[in-house]
Amino acid sequence: MTSVARTMKALWSAWWQRWPRWVAWATMLWAVTYASFGLACALSGTRWSAGAVEDVAAALEVLAGALAQLDPECGDPLRRADRRGRRRRAR
Structure with missing residues (x-):
């Protein structure tokens, strides 16, 4: 490097x-x-045209469906990072 x-x-x-x-x-x-x-x-x-509003609504439905299928353990790295940040700020 x-x-x-x-x-x-x-x-x-x-x-x-x-x-x-x-x-x-x-x-x-x-x-x-x-x-x-x-x-x-x-x-x-x-x-906004009606088509654009429908496109946004369809995209949000896809996103909501994908988020609903996530395992709750996927958020563990974020929770660990948050705890580390809190400990640093507390010092």
């Missing part, structure tokens, strides 16, 4: 370890973008 690759791997790891610091900003950026598209749609007078 080259030094550049090691540096990039270290930066990527550090970035993900600091996710509680940046996730709020990312969420706010997404919300502002989503709201601006909604406002532009409302002001321009264009509407």
Whole structure:
């Protein structure tokens, strides 16, 4: 592994370890973008077509079906990561 690759791997790891610091900003950026598209749609007078609404509903049904089939143990890595994060913050 080259030094550049090691540096990039270290930066990527550090970035993900600091996710509680940046996730709020990312969420706010997404919300502002989503709201601006909604406002532009409302002001321009264009509407969602019935076909687009049906496509979104079908996609959500597929997602709900896939999530319903997941084993509850699939969430174990997330729970373990959450516990580790809580212990670090408590120190």
